[in-house]
């Protein structure tokens with residue numbers, strides 16, 4: 001459906017996109033994830049035809065889009081600030097693209113009604129935009145983007161403005177809706193939770209380059225680099241020397257999973273791979289931070305400081321959580337250890 005071949009965009013000598021290759025298959029939901037300034041919006045703008053590429057090609061359904069203007073690309077766009085027309089009612093907003101295509105009144109009315117049902121706002125045709133909540137406006141913007149049946153729907157921080165609880169609910173609804181309609185989606189977000197919940201495939205960007213692409217599970221299980229690991233919120237990343245099934249790390253010798261990459265590497269220990277033992281058993285640490293995370297499992301995040309090594313993040317159920325200032329021992333569970341493919345000296 002969509003292919004980018006070596007797409008490069010420069011602004012005054014600054015490279016916003018650096019030889020990006022990317023494919024989105026028919027009916028696939030791809031989420032581009034990355035920190036602010038990593039080039040996500042620029043990527044969408046190039047695909048939409050709103051930004052010129054200095055090098056590389058954008059192909060839609062196999063056709064090079066060079067010289068094809070934005071309105072001829074048959075794309076649906078939904079941007080961060082969802083830009084509804086405040087002076088038009090809901091039906092006027094949702095029917096906009098259909099009107100532009102010359103659809104008759106009856107056709108428009110039927111399509112608008114169906115779309116409002118789809119996004120969970122049945123009968124909202126005559127409501128005024130300022131009377132809608134943030135979440136409702138988001139749904140209207142989505143209905144408007146879906147109305148002309150675009151071959152590719154592009155979403156820029158689709159749920160960015162909404163509060164967390166609403167985002168978590170809407171993202172599940174969105175995925176179900178796209179699945180049902182068979183919509184092909186390219187979305188960008190800086191929120192990893194949103195990307196993981198929405199996407200079939202995730203593309204992590206770093207400074208205009210693709211740092212990693214894979215299913216949410218692949219990326220979560222095996223981050224390609226320290227950058228990706230830290231971006232996903234993992235703090236326990238250190239250089240290590242890996243030989244057979246063990247790694248020499250600043251935290252001591254740690255067992256690693258079978259068939260891990262060998263030699264000078266970076267090693268990630270997930271917080272769930274840090275086991276608390278009795279003081280005097282394992283690596284001695286002082287508890288320097290203790291944050292209650294809540295959730296169904298009543299989890300506590302701990303920050304542990306060994307005498308002569310980088311701090312360690314651990315998690316532990318509330319009833320077993322030591323107090324701040326307490327002394328504990330630490331051992332490592334090999335299932336929570338990942339040897340990164342990135343070499344130890346880099347980054």
Ligand SMILES: Nc1ncnc2c1ncn2[C@@H]1O[C@H](COP(=O)(O)OP(=O)(O)OP(=O)(O)O)[C@@H](O)[C@H]1O
Nearest residue numbers: 011015016034035036037038039040041042043190
């Ligand atoms: N029109 C422009 N002129 C000059 N520089 C630009 C322009 N648009 C983007 N940039 C720069 O290109 C880089 C990538 O910007 P982009 O908006 O694509 O990042 P982003 O990942 O979408 O960030 P955010 O999450 O903050 O929206 C940034 O360094 C930005 O300052």
